[in-house]
Amino acid sequence: MIDVLQIAGAHHRYGALTALDSVDMTVRAGECVALLGPNGAGKTTLVGLATGLLAPQSGQVRVCGGDPRRAATRRHLGVVQQSMGFPRTLTVAELVRGAAVRAGRPATAAGPVLAEVGITDLQRRRAGKLSGGQQQRVALAMALVGDPTLLLLDEPTVGLDITSRRAFWRTIAARRDAGAGILLTTHIVEEAAAVADRVVVLHRGHVVAADTPAGLTARLPDRTIVARTGVADSVLRTLPGVLSVTTDGDRVQVATAAPEDVLRRWLVLDEQLTDLRVEGAGLEQALLALTGDATSGDNTTGNNTTGDKVEVRA
Amino acid sequence: MTAIETGPTSPLAPGLRVLGVEVADGVRAILREPTALFFSVLFPVMFFALFASLFGNQPSASGLPTAATMLATFGTFGVVSVMLLSPGVAVAEDRTSGWLRVKKVSAAPIGTTIAAKVISALPYALAVVLAISGVSLLVAGPVLDLGTWLRLVGVLLLGGLPFTLLGLAVGFVASSNATAAVLNAVYLPMVVASGLWFPLDMMPGFVQALAPFLPTYHLAQLALAQLTGADALGNLLALLLTTAISAVLAGWAYRNLRV
Numbered sequence A: 001m002i003d004v005l006q007i008a009g010a011h012h013r014y015g016a017l018t019a020l021d022s023v024d025m026t027v028r029a030g031e032c033v034a035l036l037g038p039n040g041a042g043k044t045t046l047v048g049l050a051t052g053l054l055a056p057q058s059g060q061v062r063v064c065g066g067d068p069r070r071a072a073t074r075r076h077l078g079v080v081q082q083s084m085g086f087p088r089t090l091t092v093a094e095l096v097r098g099a100a101v102r103a104g105r106p107a108t109a110a111g112p113v114l115a116e117v118g119i120t121d122l123q124r125r126r127a128g129k130l131s132g133g134q135q136q137r138v139a140l141a142m143a144l145v146g147d148p149t150l151l152l153l154d155e156p157t158v159g160l161d162i163t164s165r166r167a168f169w170r171t172i173a174a175r176r177d178a179g180a181g182i183l184l185t186t187h188i189v190e191e192a193a194a195v196a197d198r199v200v201v202l203h204r205g206h207v208v209a210a211d212t213p214a215g216l217t218a219r220l221p222d223r224t225i226v227a228r229t230g231v232a233d234s235v236l237r238t239l240p241g242v243l244s245v246t247t248d249g250d251r252v253q254v255a256t257a258a259p260e261d262v263l264r265r266w267l268v269l270d271e272q273l274t275d276l277r278v279e280g281a282g283l284e285q286a287l288l289a290l291t292g293d294a295t296s297g298d299n300t301t302g303n304n305t306t307g308d309k310v311e312v313r314a
Numbered sequence B: 001m002t003a004i005e006t007g008p009t010s011p012l013a014p015g016l017r018v019l020g021v022e023v024a025d026g027v028r029a030i031l032r033e034p035t036a037l038f039f040s041v042l043f044p045v046m047f048f049a050l051f052a053s054l055f056g057n058q059p060s061a062s063g064l065p066t067a068a069t070m071l072a073t074f075g076t077f078g079v080v081s082v083m084l085l086s087p088g089v090a091v092a093e094d095r096t097s098g099w100l101r102v103k104k105v106s107a108a109p110i111g112t113t114i115a116a117k118v119i120s121a122l123p124y125a126l127a128v129v130l131a132i133s134g135v136s137l138l139v140a141g142p143v144l145d146l147g148t149w150l151r152l153v154g155v156l157l158l159g160g161l162p163f164t165l166l167g168l169a170v171g172f173v174a175s176s177n178a179t180a181a182v183l184n185a186v187y188l189p190m191v192v193a194s195g196l197w198f199p200l201d202m203m204p205g206f207v208q209a210l211a212p213f214l215p216t217y218h219l220a221q222l223a224l225a226q227l228t229g230a231d232a233l234g235n236l237l238a239l240l241l242t243t244a245i246s247a248v249l250a251g252w253a254y255r256n257l258r259v
């Protein structure tokens, strides 16, 4: 497989602030990579490097083997930026046709892409007057119309309703299956996990994990049992299969890979046990564990909560 | 991976197509939101109509009818209004809104976008000249022969270039509001002090002494010279110097372009 995006040892600073610190990652042709991480993690900065908008202070960025700061290299790129103000004076069709021509394609390429993104009925409207979600789809159409080898989508799902989001993920999967490499950032983690082949987690400018969605969640205990109980923490810790015990108000959270075994013994010990809940660990929890931004001091995972490197397979 | 192989057949054609699209976008922007250029076009035409109907048929100091010399001075005023403000403010607006960033990550060089802003302002500069020429024809009859008039139009449009560069230099670094404010604040006093509204000999002495330091003065003199046949080499050199300085400023601002 060909690497359509290669980032090696990239540093980027804004003045004194280090936004990216020796970041390595790749996107292959026919692969969808979700770039996840909390606000300010450096996702937009990384996308900026890949689009050639920013230059790394050190390290290397290659798009289809070329420097994205050269216009010719950007022929292979389709980009949705996090904040793009549409001109008030142009219609949707004019914008997408313009994007086609700038990407070296005929203006007639716009029609099929408008249909692909489902905005054919908006084509005569002024883009600046559309709703946020509609504008987001126009931006996607502009990114797709050049038939890019590498798609860079910075928060393309912002403002999309459920139906549009489903359509969006279908479009992404189809483009990926047609051979495009895709790098996208989003805060809708579980949806990304359903489509992405790999997830790269960025935290404070570092890549803290790079794995398949399944690989990431596999690092967490499978279940967390939450309940109100009279049994002391110290006793619960001695039960076989229990990984960790934490209290959250009057509730106890027990992390375990074998919830049935633990519960069987726990219920024997405490006949008054109430408010029982068993939660699965999804990518969202994995992400919280990795980036240490978990709410209510949740450290049940016993996993890495400081944002240090867990394992990097970029 | 087909996108890699299907390269453009001719290296020139795609660039020209992008320029075509960008110019069309620029013209649409001005047509669909004409308020920005409204005063740049309307002011010179209205002033011209007023003064030409009052004094148009009187002979001026040069012996030509006043309507003829006013075509040069108000033509300068009108063309420079459009060419100084329109491209600079348009670039500043696109920068401020983030739209220029979309162009910056596209495969088309950003210089094309900027060139297109200049080209799409030219029809409006020409429209100002045509409008005041029409008014002049109405109130004073034909005061210039066609050849002289064409030379005048050519000088005015070419002479707009240093002002366009100056406008771009500001538009590359300032916000759209600041660009319009700064350019107007510099430009309007320059218009008065260069004798574009009232003849310089009606002005106080210090203004007459200041005028030769203003590029608008030299463009007006070069335009007048097309009518009178006067020697305007000094004015031409002054304009070339202004162009060089503006180009350096615009180049510096371009390198510091924040998108």
Ligand SMILES: Nc1ncnc2c1ncn2[C@@H]1O[C@H](COP(=O)(O)OP(=O)(O)OP(=O)(O)O)[C@@H](O)[C@H]1O
Pocket: A014, A017, A018, A019, A037, A038, A039, A040, A041, A042, A043, A044, A045, A046, A082
């Ligand atoms: N132009 C800039 N000047 C100075 N600092 C910046 C600039 N852009 C981003 N930063 C800082 O760099 C860090 C990374 O920002 P970045 O925009 O890459 O984050 P992000 O992961 O995209 O966040 P979000 O999820 O909110 O979009 C942040 O601390 C941010 O404040």
Ligand SMILES: [Mg+2]
Pocket: A043, A044, A045, A082, A154
């Ligand atoms: Mg961002």
